[in-house]
Amino acid sequence: xxxxxxxxxxxxxxxxxxxxxxxxxxxxxxxxxxxxxxxxxxxxxxxxxxxxxxxxxxxxxxxxxxxxxxxxxxxxxxxxxxxxxxxxxxxxxxxxxxxxxxxxxxxxxxxxxxxxxxxxxxxxxxxxxxxxxxxxxxxxxxxxxxxxxxxxxxxxx
Amino acid sequence: xxxxxxxxxxxxxxxxxxxxxxxxxxxxxxxxxxxxxxxxxxxxxxxxxxxxxxxxxxxxxxxxxxxxxxxxxxxxxxxxx
Numbered sequence: 001x002x003x004x005x006x007x008x009x010x011x012x013x014x015x016x017x018x019x020x021x022x023x024x025x026x027x028x029x030x031x032x033x034x035x036x037x038x039x040x041x042x043x044x045x046x047x048x049x050x051x052x053x054x055x056x057x058x059x060x061x062x063x064x065x066x067x068x069x070x071x072x073x074x075x076x077x078x079x080x081x082x083x084x085x086x087x088x089x090x091x092x093x094x095x096x097x098x099x100x101x102x103x104x105x106x107x108x109x110x111x112x113x114x115x116x117x118x119x120x121x122x123x124x125x126x127x128x129x130x131x132x133x134x135x136x137x138x139x140x141x142x143x144x145x146x147x148x149x150x151x152x153x154x155x156x157x
Numbered sequence: 158x159x160x161x162x163x164x165x166x167x168x169x170x171x172x173x174x175x176x177x178x179x180x181x182x183x184x185x186x187x188x189x190x191x192x193x194x195x196x197x198x199x200x201x202x203x204x205x206x207x208x209x210x211x212x213x214x215x216x217x218x219x220x221x222x223x224x225x226x227x228x229x230x231x232x233x234x235x236x237x238x
Contacts, residue, residue, distance in 0.1 A: 035238055050237070051163060051164060051167075052163075052237070053161070053163055053211070053214070053230060053232070055214055056211055056214035056215075056230070059214060059215075081237060081238075092238070093237070093238050113238060116237060116238050117235075117237065117238040118234075118235065119216065119235065120235060120237045120238075121163065121211070121230075121232065121235055121237075122235055122236065122237025122238070123163055123164030123165070123232070123233065123235060123236055123237070124236045124237070125164075125165075135164060135165040135168075135233070135236075136236040137234075137236070138233070138234030138235065138236055
């Protein structure tokens, strides 16, 4: 089962884990990733603003989950992404995946994060303690990570 | 048609949304971007970097067709996660 949520509220990783665990007695592996709002040592962060494209965001996350579901034998996929104003240390994103064995769960979780980073319509703006704000720029390394999966997919076919 | 702007592009343009009739002679994303760039210097500068596009909430390239009833979104490379 695929479940996607874009929300302002925080999430409880323990609760999300227990839901995947309870879902199905045949589950053998759960991989759960969380991404946090990271502070910057030499330029302290006050607030991280997360903007998104309502409607398209949910569709994009669901599509990424469906791609993972086609590629690996998975049971449940849960994606939560927060929007609005976050503070350093806050949770931003959760990707949780369950499967019968660990290899599929590890790969699918990494795949979903790598594709999400380069295709889900979110934009981050960092507001520093002195009031300066700047938009986070996309990283070439994230594009490379996403590209690896696309290339691997072509080799499969 | 409806044109949406997000992230730094929205901020630079000072607007998140435009409603306008499909400009004459515009049939695809590339032509629409060109048309917007010619509004004035401010628009030209804002739209000169990497601009990604979605047509009706699906990622689209510059050759993608646009029509009057479409929702076209323009934005910088995404930075979620």
